[in-house]
Amino acid sequence: MPALESGFVPLILTAVLAYLLGSVPFGIVMARLFGLGDLRAIGSGNIGATNVLRTGNKVAAFLTLILDAAKGGIAVLIARALVGDDAAQIAGFAAFLGHLYPVWLNFKGGKGVATFLGVLLALDWRVGLACCATWLAMALIFRISSLAALVAAASATAWMLVFGQAQMALLGLMLTALVYIRHSANIGRLLRGEEPRIGGDKKNSQ
Numbered sequence: 001m002p003a004l005e006s007g008f009v010p011l012i013l014t015a016v017l018a019y020l021l022g023s024v025p026f027g028i029v030m031a032r033l034f035g036l037g038d039l040r041a042i043g044s045g046n047i048g049a050t051n052v053l054r055t056g057n058k059v060a061a062f063l064t065l066i067l068d069a070a071k072g073g074i075a076v077l078i079a080r081a082l083v084g085d086d087a088a089q090i091a092g093f094a095a096f097l098g099h100l101y102p103v104w105l106n107f108k109g110g111k112g113v114a115t116f117l118g119v120l121l122a123l124d125w126r127v128g129l130a131c132c133a134t135w136l137a138m139a140l141i142f143r144i145s146s147l148a149a150l151v152a153a154a155s156a157t158a159w160m161l162v163f164g165q166a167q168m169a170l171l172g173l174m175l176t177a178l179v180y181i182r183h184s185a186n187i188g189r190l191l192r193g194e195e196p197r198i199g200g201d202k203k204n205s206q
Contacts, residue, residue, distance in 0.1 A: 002167045006084045014083055018075040018091035022098025022115060025105055026067040027052050030060040048110040050145060068110070069118030071095060076122035089171050092119035096175055100182055111182040113149045116175055120156060123168060130159040143197040146186035153179035 004011065027047040031039040036055040039047055043054040049065035072095045079091035099115040101107040117135075121128030134155045138148035157172035180187070189195040 001089060001170050002085045004086045006086050010083050011087055011090055014079045014087040014091050015094040018079065018094035019098040020103075021071050021075050022095030023102035023104055023109070024071060024098075025102055025109065026071070027064045027110065028105075030064045030067075031055065034060040036060060046110055047105070048112075049114060065114050068099065068114035069121070072099070072115040072118035073122035076119055080122075088123060089168065092123055093171060093174060095119065096178065100178060111149070112179060113152075116153065116156075116179060119175070123171075124160070124163060124165050126163045127156065127159045127165060127168070130163075131156050134159075139198060144190070144195050145198055146183055146195055147190060150180065150183055150187070150190075 006014075025047050027049065028039050030052060031037060031042075034055075034057050036042070036052070036057055039045075039051060039055075043051045045051070049061045049068065052064045053061035055061075072092060075091040075095035076088045080088035096112055096115050096119055098109075100109045100112050102109045113135075117128060117132055120131055131152045135148045135152035138151045139145060142148065153176045156176055157169050160166065160168045160172050186195060
């Protein structure tokens with residue numbers, strides 16, 4: 001973490017506002033706008049883009065993906081511009097936490113991969129792109145979305161160090177830990193060899 005120089009009140013306000021932005025469930029919003037029904041009653045019940053895609057509406061899924069990533073990135077960029085680099089990292093963490101545990105949905109949110117990548121892209125586009133490339137490579141090789149997400153998340157802190165962003169390492173570790181916590185069911189299925197592959201049966205995938 002960078003030195004906390006912005007003052008207690010600005011940092012607390014940053015965290016609260018970023019959390020509220022991150023809590024906006026764009027998957028549910030898109031499902032309702034496109035008349036797709038209650039997303040929580042479809043497929044895995046997850047509120048992310050992967051589950052929106054299960055409805056067959058690719059436009060709604062794409063918009064969910066972009067907006068979930070954007071809310072993390074926007075929180076970081078606004079905090080950096082108005083407060084400072086310390087606030088940017090706090091905003092990124094708070095927005096990510098908001099997506100995972102949104103107050104509007106009784107703290108039952110998504111798994112956060114898009115928001116995770118959006119936060120990293122805004123903090124340092126090189127780290128973000130490296131994690132996106134890691135996800136894509138793993139997805140192409142193994143054809144398992146959750147495995148790609150877990151490897152990409154695990155690589156985040158390493159990429160931060162590679163690109164000279166050691167002051168982001170603590171944030172990277174915390175974000176990665178939360179990704180793994182939210183993917184605990186997927187990890188269990190991976191260990192049992194039961195996790196569905198991309199393009200296959202997606203009933204229980206992320």
